Amino acid sequence: xxxxxxxxxHEIRLLRLFAGGETDSVNCELYTISLxxxxxxxxxxxxxxxxxxxxxxxxxxxxxxxxxxxxxALRHLRHRDRLCTIWADAVCINQDDVKxxxx
Numbered sequence: 578x579x580x581x582x583x584x585x586x587h588e589i590r591l592l593r594l595f596a597g598g599e600t601d602s603v604n605c606e607l608y609t610i611s612l613x614x615x616x617x618x619x620x621x622x623x624x625x626x627x628x629x630x631x632x633x634x635x636x637x638x639x640x641x642x643x644x645x646x647x648x649x650a651l652r653h654l655r656h657r658d659r660l661c662t663i664w665a666d667a668v669c670i671n672q673d674d675v676k677x678x679x680x
Contacts, residue, residue: 578607578636578637578639578641579607579671579674580609582609582677582680584680586611586613587611587612587613588609588610588611588612589609589610589612589664589669590607590608590609590610590664590669590670591607591608591609591610591616591618591662591663591664591669592605592606592607592636592651592662592663592664592665592668592669593605593606593607593608593660593661593662594651594654594655594660594661594662594663595655595660596655596656596657596658596659596660596661597652597655597657598657599652599653601652602634602635603634603635603648603651603652603655604634604635605634605635605636605651606636606637607636607637607668607669616662617662618662618663618664619654619661619662619663619664620663620664620665621647621650621651621654621663621664621665621666622665622666628644630644630645631643631644631645632644632645632647632648633648634648634651634668636668641668643667643668644667647665647667647668651663651665
C-alpha cells in the first residue's frame with residue numbers, strides 16, 4: 578500500500594477519495610506528489626476521537642482500519658459526483674515507518 582517517499586523530491590502522499598453518497602463505503606487510492614509541484618488538497622488530522630473505535634475504509638481494494646471519526650469525516654468531505662483530494666496524516670503517512678513519520 579505504501580511506496581517509499583523520496584525526501585530529496587519533498588514527496589508526500591495524498592488520498593484520492595472517490596465519489597459516493599453519505600452511506601456508501603469509503604473507497605480511495607493513495608498517490609505521491611512533490612511539494613515542489615503541489616496539487617490542491619484538504620488537510621485533515623486524525624488526532625481527535627477514540628483510537629479504540631476503529632472502522633474500515635478501502636484503499637486500492639485493500640481494507641485499512643482508521644478511527645471511526647476519520648471514516649465519518651471522509652464520508653462527509655467526499656463529493657457525490659467527483660473526486661476529492663485529502664491529506665489525512667493517519668493514512669497518508671505510513672504509521673508503521675518510524676523514519677517516514679519523522680520527515
